[in-house]
Amino acid sequence: MSLAIRQCLTILLLAVIPAIGTGVWHPKRPSWQSDEVTVAVARSWGASALWVDARADADFENGHIPGALPLNEERWDDLLPGVVDAWDPGRKIVVYCSSLSCQTSRDVARRLREEVSLPNVFVLQGGWEAWEAAQK
């Protein structure tokens, strides 16, 4: 019986060692931190937050977070240079779209991380509606 337990523990140990190594050093390891931030947290970053509006141009024109830059996928190549120019390594990018269920901000955040290789890219929980609610 004790031999079986020892063998199980050995197998477990042999599996855990490479798993820990992968989790710590693998270049594509999953993030331990959520990439979502609340309005309160993002606002607490002050001027170091770079707001990026992932909604369509018409929505952006109707209203947006002060200082936000538009970056929707329909005009990605046209709008990306504006975000790149405003970014510096000390800034945190906060991408938002129109509501909790909106996937667009996550897609834009993914592309900023993967294609442009920008660090510190976050998605605003609740999007534009959460921002508006926080102003009331």
Add this chain to the structure above:
Amino acid sequence: MARADLRWAATTVYAAAEPSDGVATAEAVFTNTGSYPIKVTATHTSCGCTAAVTDGRAVAPGQTGKIEITFKTLGRRGLYEEPILIETDDPKAKESAITLRVLIRNPVELLPTLLFWQAGEALTPKVIRVTVGDGFVLKNIDATCADPGVDLKLEPVRAGAVYKLTVTPKTENVKATITVTPEIEGRATKALTAHVRVI
């Protein structure tokens, strides 16, 4: 006894396209395995980029129906996962959830699309990887930068498949765009851009 049952051929449907295609399309097929007709009454998607359309006809028991899904590809790149909610007039099976997974790729991709040198950072070379998608035949490729303050060197890692574009700024305060122009057999030439910033 009357019973409802709506079976999906797959609850995840796949599509692939290029950004310039405009749309990617997929079909979600279901079978009514119940004992009375079912009609899809509404579809809900999470963004304006996805549309899910049904013909609105009742599907008789034993028959199949389908949802035509389109996804706008213009400007998009990468893997997209879009949830779609289907509503029917059957109170026993009112909602179904399916997922559209779309892979959007250009025939040639650059990675990354921004090279950045911070203030005080040594102006050492950095690399953009140029990858040609499977099945595309590259006839020629060229990289240019209008800014004379940026040196470019494009060399093959695996000719026709992977290239290394080495970028070296010669001065500070550079804000430049690199244009990579691949010539793909049977395709109109479409230039790709990457950005160089030196503070």
